[in-house]
Amino acid sequence: MTTETRTVTKTSQANEAGQPERFNLLARLLHWTMAAAIIAMLFIGVAMMTSLTWRPELLDLHQPLGIAILLLAIVRLVNRLRHGAPALPADIPRWQVISAKASHWVLYALMFSLPLLGWGVRSAGGWPVTMLPGVTLPPIAPTHPVWYAVLRDAHGLLAWLLFAVVLMHLCAALMHAWVRRDGVFSTMTPGGLYHRYRRNRK
Amino acid sequence: MKIGDIDLKRSWPALAGIGAIIAVLAAAFAWTSGLLGQRVTNMTFLEDTQHDFPAGYRRAHGKGMCFEGVFRSSGEAAKYSHASVFAQPETRAIGRFSIGSMSPYAADNSTSTVSMAMMLTADNGQQWRMKMNNEPYFPTRDAPGFLEMMKATAPDPSTGNPNPQQLAAFLAEYPEARKYMEADAVKPWASSFAGATYYAIHAYYLLAEDGRRQAMRWWLRPHAAFTAWSDEERAGASHDALFKEVGQRLTKAPLQWDIVMQLAAPGDPVDDPSQPWPETRQQVVAGTLEVQRVFDQTDGVCRDVNFDPTLIPAGMALSNDPVLATRAGIYAHSYNSRLHEIGYGKATDAVGKKTAQ
Structure with missing residues (x-):
């Protein structure tokens, strides 16, 4: 089993390499808010293509929620680039470290590209991008079948990719929390859980 | 027993729990998208026309x-x-x-x-x-009723007329x-x-x-x-x-x-x-x-x-x-099918090109 080597002090939340001990409050808030929003969004997205009765409401929700995710992703990326992420425990195999880092950047790429592609699909199909009744965004792609076909395919395929990566991410997070119990999961949890974890390790 | 650094004897409940969570989410997503299960979705109404239809044309009222x-x-x-x-x-x-x-x-x-x-x-x-x-x-x-009507009024191959029992059953359900x-x-x-x-x-x-x-x-x-x-x-x-x-x-x-x-x-x-x-x-x-x-x-x-x-x-x-909402979904699939055919250059007369014959 892992031995905890990192120290926690009340004044400093960073180790010697300048990496934070855990994700800051903004990162944690954004992570959990966006986790709920993105999972809801994925289900809304597929449901509005099958539901016999809810499509209009789901579509009304899909558009503003997508734009909200795009805006939150910008804040999140800036925060991440400025404050970084905690280091992974030293005993984690190299392939897991690489796939963890790669999947995080894939998640970032999808958080940006899916809303933009969705906006593009609406634009290419000649539909308004409606935030609220009467409040629409300008088109960002030409209204044209070639644009529509390509953007619509990309939006659909990348949404399935995002769902797969979200499942992998969730699986890995729960492995850290319940199987390895190495403190990685608690870098993203509310403060109380984090400190309880630390006390239990001592 | 161990796989890598995971002790199965100790961790099997956690592993089973993780597996169950992932499986439930994946199954729920597959069901929501219509991949899993036999329920009527917006796609049901389009039958085979999403793949098998004159390219580029609207899947209903094509002319x-x-x-x-x-x-x-x-x-x-x-x-x-x-x-x-x-x-x-x-x-x-x-x-x-x-x-x-x-x-x-x-x-x-x-x-x-x-x-x-x-x-x-x-x-x-x-x-x-x-x-x-x-x-x-x-x-x-509702829209499923329309599918029922199509079935109930379709000519029976043996008689050439709608099956009276099916028709009666439909009208009992949708008077x-x-x-x-x-x-x-x-x-x-x-x-x-x-x-x-x-x-x-x-x-x-x-x-x-x-x-x-x-x-x-x-x-x-x-x-x-x-x-x-x-x-x-x-x-x-x-x-x-x-x-x-x-x-x-x-x-x-x-x-x-x-x-x-x-x-x-x-x-x-x-x-x-x-x-x-x-x-x-x-x-x-x-x-x-x-x-x-x-x-x-x-x-x-x-x-x-x-x-x-x-x-x-x-x-x-x-x-x-409910029929208005179903219409929106059906039209979206029809639109996707034909705009893909037009966008990827598969449509001929639907875009005014002469069919090669």
């Missing part, structure tokens, strides 16, 4: 002709709705006449259903898309369909698009600036007289008789329809498209559509438009009519 015109508002509907289209004097209209047969190559005397679709774009950019048929109401209260089927049996065959009345069928709400909501249904009432085919005339009608006729009329003069709105009284069934409201309900003429010119449906201005009747301007709201 059509587009039109250009103008909607002139009367100002009357502006009392009930703050949508710009009811206040501004003129709004450009793009639309399409079509016949009820699925195939884009159907003969004009193959169906008694004639339709009009239209999109109005107000000066503030707000769109109002419509889809209307020459039938005042829908056969059933409201009887009046539609009786009316359909004696429905006159319109011999011109110009004299037909086009019903939006589904109810919507008009939203006033002060927050009032008024449920209404609208239809397009023609200025031209209704004309019908006799059985002999219909049998002898040419393959494109209806489309040629409307083109000829427009060389002489534009065609007009009043947009008539029927206002619901309290208690009228708003969300049931199979229940028309009493004829005595108050009517408001929102304005007049003038169709000025028809053009080929291969033109992208109209070809690439999904006339989705759930796309309405601010100042209107959808009712909870």
Whole structure:
């Protein structure tokens, strides 16, 4: 089993390499808010293509929620680039470290590209991008079948990719929390859980 | 037992829990997307047409002709709705006449259903898309009922007639369909698009600036007289008789329809498209559509438009009519299929290219 080597002090939340001990409050808030929003969004997205009765409401929700995710992703990326992420425990195999880092950047790429592609699909199909009744965004792609076909395919395929990566991410997070119990999961949890974890390790 | 650094003896409950969570999420997603399970979804209505249909054409009402015109508002509907289209004097209209047969190559005397679709774009950019048929109401209260009706009225291969037991079972489940089927049996065959009345069928709400909501249904009432085919005339009608006729009329003069709105009284069934409201309900003429010119449906201005009747301007709201919502989903799949064929260059005559033969 892992031995905890990192120290926690009340004044400093960073180790010697300048990496934070855990994700800051903004990162944690954004992570959990966006986790709920993105999972809801994925289900809304597929449901509005099958539901016999809810499509209009789901579509009304899909558009503003997508734009909200795009805006939150910008804040999140800036925060991440400025404050970084905690280091992974030293005993984690190299392939897991690489796939963890790669999947995080894939998640970032999808958080940006899916809303933009969705906006593009609406634009290419000649539909308004409606935030609220009467409040629409300008088109960002030409209204044209070639644009529509390509953007619509990309939006659909990348949404399935995002769902797969979200499942992998969730699986890995729960492995850290319940199987390895190495403190990685608690870098993203509310403060109380984090400190309880630390006390239990001592 | 250990796999890597995982002690299975200690961690199996955690591993099982993680596996279960992932499996439940994946199964829920697959079910929601229609991959898992046999339930009726929007795709059910399109049968095989998403893959097997003349490329680039609309999956229902495939044969059509587009039109250009103008909607002139009367100002009357502006009392009930703050949508710009009811206040501004003129709004450009793009639309399409079509016949009820699925195939884009159907003969004009193959169906008694004639339709009009239209999109109005107000000066503030707000769109109002419509889809209307020459039938005042829908056969059933919901969309699965329509599938049931198709099944129950399909000819039995052994007798050539619908199976009476199936038909009786359908009518027991959907008694409201009887009046539609009786009316359909004696429905006159319109011999011109110009004299037909086009019903939006589904109810919507008009939203006033002060927050009032008024449920209404609208239809397009023609200025031209209704004309019908006799059985002999219909049998002898040419393959494109209806489309040629409307083109000829427009060389002489534009065609007009009043947009008539029927206002619901309290208690009228708003969300049931199979229940028309009493004829005595108050009517408001929102304005007049003038169709000025028809053009080929291969033109992208109209070809690439999904006339989705759930796309309405601010100042209107959808009712909870389930058939209206289902329509939106079906149209979206039809649109995806054909725009992919057009976008990836698979469509030929649908985009005005000669078929290689």
